[in-house]
Amino acid sequence: MINLQKVLSFIKKEIVLIISAILAIISMLFTPPSKEYLGYIDFSVIAILFCLMAVVAGLRSIGVFDFISCLMLKKSKSTKAIGIVLVAMCFFSAMLITNDVALLTFVPLTISIFNSEKTKNKLIFIVVIETVAANLGSMLTPIGNPQNLFLYSFYSMKISDFFKITLPLGLISLVLIFIIMLFTKGEHIESSIDLSSIKINKYRLFEYITLFILCILVVLKVLDYRICLGVVLLTLICLDRKLFARVDYSLLLTFVCFFVFVGNISAIGSVRQAISSLIEGKELLGSVLLSQVISNVPAAVMLSGFTEKSSQLLAGVNIGGLGTIIASLASLISYKLYSACEKAEKGKYMATFSLVNFIFLAVMLLVSSLILK
Secondary structure, X not given: OOOHHHHHHHHHHOHHHHHHHHHHHHHHHHOOOOOOHHHHOOHHHHHHHHHHHHHHHHHHHOOHHHHHHHHHHOOOOEHHHHHHHHHHHHHHHHHHXXXXXXXXXXXXXXXXXXXXXXXXHHHHHHHHHHHHHHHHHHHHOOOOOHHHHHHHHHOOOOHXXXXXXXXXXXXXXXXXXXXXXXXXXXXXXXXXXXXXXXXXXXXXXXXXXHHHHHHHHHHOOOOOHHHHHHHHHHHHHHHOHHHHHHOOHHHHHHHHHHHHHXXXXXXOHHHHHHHHHHHOOOHHHHHHHHHHXXXXXXXXXXXXXXXXOHHHHHHHHHHOOOOOOOOOHHHHHHHHHHHOOXXXXXXXXXXXXXXXXXXXXXXXXHHHHHHOO
16 A cells, blocks of 8 residues: 555655656657667766766765864864854865765754854854855866766866856855855854874775866766776775765656756757747846756756857856755755754754855856856
């Protein structure tokens, strides 16, 4: 017998995957399944996403990120200093380990530090700024988030062309974030961090760093993705099979469904032309607005099939991760982690999140418009 509660829980958790699957199925009515479908799917993106998720999960499992964060926090003696360090770690780590993993790593640490009666009033603000920092920091590199990796591959971008768009936006967002943090009030706090409790397996560390370097070489187009995938699969099978369970397969399936949907719609000439005409000249604003409704990863995949203006789309889906709480799925991670706290003030969190995010979105949209002129 089907458990209705579990079904509803799955729908709530995987709503983006379900929507993408429905769209893919509907599109099949207009473009029946055929061998052409294989051409829709960018297997290199799927493969490198799998590899990165597995490798980062491995690094996280041996406590690498916990050790780095504790090392940086150990000498901080005020709530202001600790807040700045945590926000900085979210921003810079997101460039390499993705915004999702950055928040999964540092938000729980933030909650453990600030969830006392003395500092609890600062918790919501710090978590919200961490979320903004992770979403904007991840914009800076092709591996910072899934939409970057996809667009970088889809448009066959040069790494220099990619940084020409993301670096100015990233630097400006970093300045804005730290201006805000510098104006926050600080209180003295005693550090209770014990680095000796974190033991890192050096052999596993070498193993994961080597695999991560292979992933970077694929992104830089030095190594074929199939070689990297083969090495990662073989390593996981032989040494660390539990990491297979830590890969976000729903994200990979979401990509596949949107590949099918966009491929099928693009195959209908009149529809493709109509959508292309609709977004022509409005790629930046269009991608920002669409991201607010379906989140920035699906928005990137959907719009990529109908425009050649990669710069506007790249900027749009990245700053489009600001705004609503579903604009970036990473934002939902922070909210869920905070909501699990004892006496969590969910209404206050949403109000603070919305105010901060829409202010950042308005500023970054204006900056992007000026830079991309």
